Amino acid sequence: MSSRTAYLLGGVAVVVIAIVVAYVMHSSSSSSPKVQADGYGAVHDTAVSALLDSDGAIVLGKTNPTKTIDVYEDPLCPQCGSLEHYYGQQIAKEIDAGKLAVRYRLVNFLDPKSGTKDYSTRAIAAGDCVASAGDGPMFSKFHLALFTTKQPAEEGGSLSNEQLAAIAKDAGASQDVQQCITSGDRLDEARDHATSATSALTSAIKQVQTPTVLDGDKNVDTGDSTWVTKLAG
Template identity: 70%
Template sequence: MSSRTTYALGGVALLVIVLIVVLVVRWNSDHTLKVQGDGYGPVHDPAVSALLDSDGAIVLGKPNAAKTIDVYEDPMCPNCGSLEHLYGQQIAQKIDEGKLAVRYRLVNFLDPKSAGKDYSTRAVAANECVADAGDGPAYAKFHTALFTAKQPSEDGGDLSNDQLAAIAKDAGASTEAQQCITKGQRVDSARNHAQAAMAAVKAAVGQVRTPTVVDGTTEIDVNDAGWVGKIAP
């Protein structure tokens, strides 16, 4: 083997090693993000309300909130779970302070990833049942649980309507909201609302992708650890 070939192979090997190091560093940085506002918990100010709009959007906040953002999520989406885990408590604090309101636009494109092939739709319906009662803290607790501790895994995960109703009960949702979930009363409307939300996120950013956070017409980079503080100082 010529020395030129040896040098070429050595260069390739070095390039591969550098690439591996870069990927490892990126992976570690992605997995060492700190939970922002850790210890605050979900929204707890009773002045915060949940409002279910006619298009299915769920607005969580105080009536005079300084800013409202749109958050697109699928209940089965693991990255949405990460978003809620990392930033949910900080967002809750900003909501309690009246600095921020969140318009949740829930989608259901991951239905096929669930065991029953309809979990995302049923979870969207459950969110609507709880939000329709207007209790902001109860909705915040329910939403947080569904996207963190209680979120099913993709490719086979699922929660029954009874399980969803039990989570709603633990969050402080009304008996009527629990019955709404158990009976699947909002499933049809939730399916339509989810389709509308998918059309909205595609119009906003060019594709259906979750989580997506939009401030007006500007997509927020949620990989920036300081994004919540920047939009709601």
């Protein structure tokens, strides 16, 4: 093969590789949803409350919302983190508008994949402590941080109770709420709540899969980037 032919073939190969890389990058960026309501942040309206139900569900919303949905998440679940990253602010905006209320049902099946083997349960307990104060914007800020900027890695990641309390403090939690978290007072309750949520999820979709969003008994397609808009009507 002549040097000229080799150079020509090499040039063609470089061009082909560049086209393939550009296509892959374009496809990847096209398939990723945009962050909805970017910049809105957590719930703002002080009329929004956080209510801790006896079954462990944390209901975030105003009185008489247009629609209430169920969101099942594990605090260590990276896909749950993605859901909150892309749609958490839009959900908060619709909650403030009174169009949505969210019944958060947290599960702990990823405990064994955390560094401490109990992170999901402790994070649920921390959420229970925060929700018990009844402050909707505070819980929303805590929940959003827990699943986005502060979420540890699935394989071996974890946060201490003190770190969880610090997240709550940043969200505006009182000393009593922070003490509730650091002391681990709600761990047994959190395990019961996670068991209840797991049972409800299994009954609804016949498996434990997070994130799962239910509109009544309908499994919402969160792969559709307009799902929150459609639910809010």
